[in-house]
Amino acid sequence: MSLSEQVRDGIAREMAKYPKKRGALLPALHLAQAELGHISVETAKELAEVFEIRPIDVMEVVSFYNMFYDRPQGRHHVYVCTNLPCSLRGARTLMRGIEARLGIEAGETTADGRITLGHEECLGACAYAPMLRVGGTYHEDLDLEKAMQILDGLE
């Protein structure tokens, strides 16, 4: 799938705001991802042409920021905080349990496209560890059964 004229126009408008067009790469990635769901290698090539940079320069940005995805995503993003304070209270065990129940590993998406699972850095909820977030909603003081109740409720 390629970038629509609407997204290309939006990118051009963003570029006009910066002294060097490369400054608009982040907004361009947001626009492209909002339209296509993720930034594929093909999309990176298109953006590279627009920005007159190499596709690898685009993919480096995609892989650096966890808000950009290089592959199709599930309908729900589930992120388990596995930073040290949460890990001291069982977050890594929780993550392994969720992986086993969903049949995927962190970074993967369930076969039905329902859930993409990932690690998260500290979300400032250490006092309520272990915790995870589904989209923008925090769920705290979890054990595997509580976590699976939440995940089973996601359509």
Ligand code: FES
């Ligand atoms: S370490 Fe998990 S919320 Fe802070």
